[in-house]
Every structure is written in C-alpha cells, then in structure tokens.
Amino acid sequence: MSFNGGSVGAAQHPFLRELPAAFVERIARHARERTYAAGDLILREGDLADRFVLIFAGKVALEVVSPERPRLTIQTVGPGEILGWSWLVAPFRWRFDARAVKATRVLEIEAAPLVRALDDDPRDGYRFLRRLVPVMGERLEMARLQILDVHGG
Amino acid sequence: MAADAAPAAPTGAGLFLPRPYTVRSRVEETADTVTLALEPPPGERVPPFRPGQFNMLYRFGVGEVAISICGDTGRSDELVHTIRSAGKITAALARTAPGQSLGVRGPYGVGWPLERAPGRDVVIVAGGLGLPPLRPALFELLRHRDRYGRIEVIYGARSPKDLVYYGELQRWRARADLRFQVTVDAAGRDWYGDVGLVTARLPDARFEPARSVALLCGPEIMMKLTAQALAARGVPEDAIFLSMERNMKCAVGLCGHCQWGPDFVCRDGPIFPYEAIRERLALREA
Numbered sequence: 001m002s003f004n005g006g007s008v009g010a011a012q013h014p015f016l017r018e019l020p021a022a023f024v025e026r027i028a029r030h031a032r033e034r035t036y037a038a039g040d041l042i043l044r045e046g047d048l049a050d051r052f053v054l055i056f057a058g059k060v061a062l063e064v065v066s067p068e069r070p071r072l073t074i075q076t077v078g079p080g081e082i083l084g085w086s087w088l089v090a091p092f093r094w095r096f097d098a099r100a101v102k103a104t105r106v107l108e109i110e111a112a113p114l115v116r117a118l119d120d121d122p123r124d125g126y127r128f129l130r131r132l133v134p135v136m137g138e139r140l141e142m143a144r145l146q147i148l149d150v151h152g153g
Numbered sequence: 154m155a156a157d158a159a160p161a162a163p164t165g166a167g168l169f170l171p172r173p174y175t176v177r178s179r180v181e182e183t184a185d186t187v188t189l190a191l192e193p194p195p196g197e198r199v200p201p202f203r204p205g206q207f208n209m210l211y212r213f214g215v216g217e218v219a220i221s222i223c224g225d226t227g228r229s230d231e232l233v234h235t236i237r238s239a240g241k242i243t244a245a246l247a248r249t250a251p252g253q254s255l256g257v258r259g260p261y262g263v264g265w266p267l268e269r270a271p272g273r274d275v276v277i278v279a280g281g282l283g284l285p286p287l288r289p290a291l292f293e294l295l296r297h298r299d300r301y302g303r304i305e306v307i308y309g310a311r312s313p314k315d316l317v318y319y320g321e322l323q324r325w326r327a328r329a330d331l332r333f334q335v336t337v338d339a340a341g342r343d344w345y346g347d348v349g350l351v352t353a354r355l356p357d358a359r360f361e362p363a364r365s366v367a368l369l370c371g372p373e374i375m376m377k378l379t380a381q382a383l384a385a386r387g388v389p390e391d392a393i394f395l396s397m398e399r400n401m402k403c404a405v406g407l408c409g410h411c412q413w414g415p416d417f418v419c420r421d422g423p424i425f426p427y428e429a430i431r432e433r434l435a436l437r438e439a
Contacts, residue, residue, distance in 0.1 A: 061348065073340045076348045078357075101345055145350055146338050150375045151280045151309040 009033070010107055013054045014080040015131055023124045026117050030110040036100035042083065043098035049086035051108040055079055058104025063097040075142065076101060085132060087111035168405055171211045171256025172197065176249050177231060182317040185239070186282065187247045188223065191232040191255060198229040203264025204289035205396060205424050209404050210234060211256030212249065216242040219401040219419070221286035222260060226293060232257065235285035235317060261404040262423050265290045265368050266394060274302040274360035276388070278351050278379045280309045280371025284317055286396055287370050291325075298330055302365075305358040306333045309351040309375070313337055313344050332359065351375060352382050362387030370396040377434045380427045393427035 010016055010028035033056075036042055042053065042060060060083060061073040074096075077083065083106075086094050092111075118125035174191040181187050193199050202222050211217040218240075224233030238247040249255055267290060275294060279287050294301055306325070310316045316335065326333045334354045336347040347354060351371075367383050369376045376395045383393050399411035399418040406420030414433050416422060 059347075070341050073342075073344065073348045075353075076336075076346075142350055142353060145374070145378070148374055149311070149338075150350055150372060150378070151311050151315075151338055152372055 009056065010054075010109075013056065013107065015054055015082050015135075019127055019131070020124060023117060023121070023128075027109050027114050030113040031107050034106055034108055036104045036106070038100055038102045040100045040104075041097060042100060042104070042106070043094045043096070045094050045097050047094050049084065049092045049094050050111045052085075052087055052111060052114055053083040053098075054107045054109070055081050055083065056105045056107060058106075059101040060104055061099050061101050063099055065097060071097075074146075075139070082132075082135060085136060088115065088132075169258065169403075171209070171217075171258045173254045174232065174257045176251050176253050176255065179249070179251055182235060182319075183315050185247075186235060186237045186317060188233060188235045188285075188317075189246075189249060189255075190224070191234065191257065192230070193232070199232050200260060201229075202226060202260035202289075204267065204293050205264035205286055206260035206262050207286075207401075207404075207423065208232065208234065208257050208259030209261070209401075210236075210246055211258070212242060212245040213254070213256060215245040217256070217402075218242045218246065219261075219404060220246075221396075221423075223285035223288045226289055227296065235282070237282050259404065261419055263421070265396075265424055266366070267293055269392065270294070270366045271300040272302065272364075273392075274365040275304045276358060276360050276365055276367040276383065277304070277306040278355075278367065278369045278371070278375075279307070280351055280375035281311065281315070282317070283369075283371030283375070283396070284308055287368060288318070290368060295328075295331065303360050304331045305360050306331065307336070307351045307354045307358060308333070309336045309338070309354075309371070311338050313340055313346075334358070350378075352378050355379070355382050355386070363389070365392060367393040368396075369394065373397070373434070380431070380434075384427070390428035390431065391426050394424050395427060395430065396423050397425060397430070398423065 010031055011024050016024050045065060055078060057079050059076055059078050062075045063071050063073050065071050083098050086092060118128055173194055176189050177192045178190040179187055204226060207219045207221045209217050210220050220234045220236055223235045236243055236247045238244040277287055294304055325331060336349055336351060336354050340348050365388050367388055369379050380393050384390055397418050399413055401419040402408045402410040404419045406417040411418040
C-alpha cells in the first residue's frame with residue numbers, strides 16, 4: 001500500500017484535534033483520504049494491520065465471521081470515531097472485518113511511520129495513547145454490557 | 154384528554170373489580186410479543202389515563218399482571234397493551250384471541266411528567282420492551298408538537314427481529330420534527346442501521362442538557378447507565394425520569410409486594426425522578 005499527500009483534514013478529526021500540531025503534521029505526511037462505497041470491505045480479519053483509520057463521514061460495521069453462523073455486526077461506528085488498534089499490538093493482524101454500511105470517507109495513516117513517530121517522542125506517544133485508551137475502554141465496556149443483555153427487557 | 158389532567162384512580166369497588174374487555178385485535182410484534190387492542194364493555198368508555206400509567210390485566214382462571222398502557226390517550230374507545238410472553242400469565246394473555254375477554258382494572262400509578270416538558274427539549278430512551286410504556290407519551294408530545302423543543306428518541310433492542318411497532322418506527326423516523334435513532338445489540342448483513350448500546354447513540358442526540366426532560370424505560374441496567382450519561386452531559390437529575398418495574402399485585406399500595414425502599418412502585422411510581430432513586434439504583438441488593 002502506498003501513502004501520499006493525505007494531510008487534508010487530519011487535524012480536524014476529533015481524535016487528533018488536541019494533539020501537538022507538529023506531531024499531526026508528521027503523521028499526516030503518511031496519510032491518505034479514501035472513500036468506500038456501501039458494502040465495501042475496509043478491513044479484513046487476519047490481514048496485516050498496516051494502517052490507522054479515522055472516520056470522517058459515513059458508517060462502518062464491525063463484523064465477526066465464523067464458519068458455522070452468518071456474518072454478525074457487533075458494532076457500528078461513524079464520523080469522529082476510529083477503527084481498531086491492531087496496528088499497534090502484536091501480531092498486527094485485524095481481529096474483525098470492517099465494512100462500509102453506506103458511503104464512507106476515512107483518513108488512513110500508514111502504521112509503520114506512525115509507530116516510529118510515537119516511539120521517537122514518548123511525550124507524543126503518551127498523549128496519543130491517552131486518546132486511544134478511552135476508546136479501547138469504551139469498546140470493552142460496550143462488549144461487557146452487550147453480554148448483560150442491556151436491551152433485553 | 155390533556156396529559157396534565159390527572160385522572161382519578163379507581164376507588165371503592167372499582168379498586169379490585171376488573172371490567173370485562175373484549176380483544177378487538179391482536180398483532181404479533183415479535184416472536185414472543187403481541188399488541189392487543191381491547192374494547193370496553195358495551196356502553197362504557199376507557200377511563201382517562203396518563204402516559205406511563207398501567208392497568209392490571211386479568212386472564213380469567215389464570216391470573217393478573219401489571220401491564221403498561223401503550224395506546225393513545227386521545228382514544229376512549231379502545232385500550233392498547235403490548236405484552237411479552239414471559240411467564241404463565243403473560244403467555245396466557247398473549248394467546249388471547251380477538252373476540253375473547255380479559256379483565257381490566259386501572260389505570261394505576263403516576264404517569265410521565267409531561268407537564269415538565271413544554272418549552273424544553275425531550276429525550277426519550279427506550280430499551281427492549283421499554284418502548285411501549287413510552288408510546289403514549291410520544292403520541293402526546295407529537296399531538297402538541299409546537300409546545301416542545303427538540304424531541305430525540307433512542308430505541309435499542311437485542312436484534313432487528315426484536316423491534317416492536319416496526320411500521321410505526323418507519324413513520325416516526327421519516328418525520329422531520331422528531332429524531333428517532335434505532336440501535337440493536339447485534340445484526341446480520343441485512344441491517345443497515347446502528348449496532349451498539351443506546352448510550353453510544355447519546356453523543357449524536359441533539360438537545361440542550363440544562364433545558365431538557367428525559368424519559369427512560371427499559372431494563373434497569375440500561376436506565377441506570379443512560380441516566381448517568383445524561384447527568385454527566387448536564388441534564389438535571391430531577392429532570393430525568395425512569396419507569397421502574399417490580400412485582401405489582403394489588404396496584405394500590407396495600408399489599409406491599411412492590412415495596413422498594415420507602416416507596417410502593419405501584420402507587421408512588423412506576424415513574425420516579427432519578428434524583429430520588431439514584432442511591433437505590435446503586436444498591437447491591439434491593
């Protein structure tokens with residue numbers, strides 16, 4: 001995958017908005033905007049997690065697939081949200097499918113230079129993780145509550 | 154009937170005496186949930202009720218159970234109840250066919266405090282079978298639409314197959330003066346809507362927290378989390394209302410089956426301000 005000239009709008013995404021401008025500028029050099037039509041697969045479970053995806057418009061379904069049952073959507077995410085963090089965690093493979101439910105516009109940042117930027121300046125890395133950890137916590141809590149059958153009554 | 158006119162609760166013999174209503178129609182909403190429209194006895198009209206109140210429905214020879222009223226307060230010719238088959242009595246009620254009779258006594262309980270809503274935004278959050286008790290409130294709000302600010306409804310269900318009032322949902326979602334979000338816990342590829350919890354849809358809801366009234370109904374854990382999220386966003390705790398469910402038997406605060414702390418849910422509820430029950434919702438045993 002090649003990345004080029006995708007800095008457009010990076011600083012406007014809520015996830016990056018409060019991070020230092022120099023850091024955002026650095027990682028945006030390895031970003032590109034992409035659009036997906038409804039039904040397009042954005043991420044595929046098991047593929048190399050080589051990019052950090054920020055959603056600007058549209059809706060994306062996170063899906064789990066198993067041989068013995070139909071494909072199941074477990075969450076939808078939309079503008080201002082991000083897709084996955086598998087690019088940061090070994091074995092660097094996507095743990096789910098992500099499919100555009102409707103026309104979707106995203107910014108994809110190449111993982112390798114992003115990780116280098118996080119490693120090079122631990123303060124930026126810490127700030128970035130302070131943005132990422134709440135998203136991880138929120139999704140974990142959502143999963144827990146779905147187990148509790150919150151909508152079941 | 155105006156929502157702010159409090160109908161009198163049954164008194165005297167009417168307190169415990171069910172009236173025989175006839176099932177006019179039966180609609181299967183989901184695999185285990187039906188909506189019954191009931192016709193009052195000849196020459197009688199449906200007693201006035203407030204959105205959020207409930208009736209005791211009696212399947213003769215089986216038993217009696219509290220069910221929220223789900224119809225329009227503007228209709229005095231029929232009562233509407235949506236019933237999930239979850240036990241012996243509700244299963245018998247749900248099986249009742251058009252033309253058969255049911256006993257009805259009520260209405261009981263306090264309703265949604267719609268008198269607090271004029272001039273304010275209204276946020277309605279329903280989970281599962283929490284939508285039916287909110288339906289009369291929505292009818293009332295829409296009937297006097299110009300009295301209120303924004304109306305935001307968020308409805309969550311286990312799956313698309315568990316959504317009730319499916320046709321009505323389409324009409325509500327098509328309205329320009331109402332924002333109606335629907336989300337489910339999990340779905341297949343044929344679902345193009347949102348998947349996730351109702352609380353995940355709250356950030357998308359447009360309302361002015363300090364001048365909003367919130368009405369919540371659904372599983373207790375859902376209401377608790379939603380109330381916390383609304384309060385964190387700035388909705389005053391005395392403007393968030395929850396519809397509680399307990400084992401109601403007499404419906405008039407005499408038998409004590411539904412006692413919850415200092416309150417009888419049937420008489421003092423089922424609708425309570427979050428401010429009054431927040432600590433009780435945090436109890437590990439209640």
